Amino acid sequence: MPSSPEFGRSADDPEEEIRRKEREREFFEAELERRRRMADRLLILRIVFVLVEAVTGNPIYRWAHRFIKWVIDLLRD
Secondary structure: OOOOOOOOOOOOHHHHHHHHHHHHHHHHHHHHHHHHHHHHHHHHHHHHHHHHHHHHOOHHHHHHHHHHHHHHHHHHO
16 A cells, blocks of 8 residues: 655655755855855955055054954854
8 A cells, every 4th residue: 555645745755855955055065165265355355464564564454454364264164
């Protein structure tokens, strides 16, 4: 005797569930890649601030460098 599907569910649910999980995985992979690219760009800006601070001695650039480092750490976690 074939088992009947649960109430409110069709027999295609396992396939639909697999497709849904695949879409979620692709979304999260794209989000991780976007965060990685953003962190890489911020790293370049951080290096620029370190160099400008070294040349000018202005502490504003040191603070900006520390803030960008904090943001990069948040993106990578």
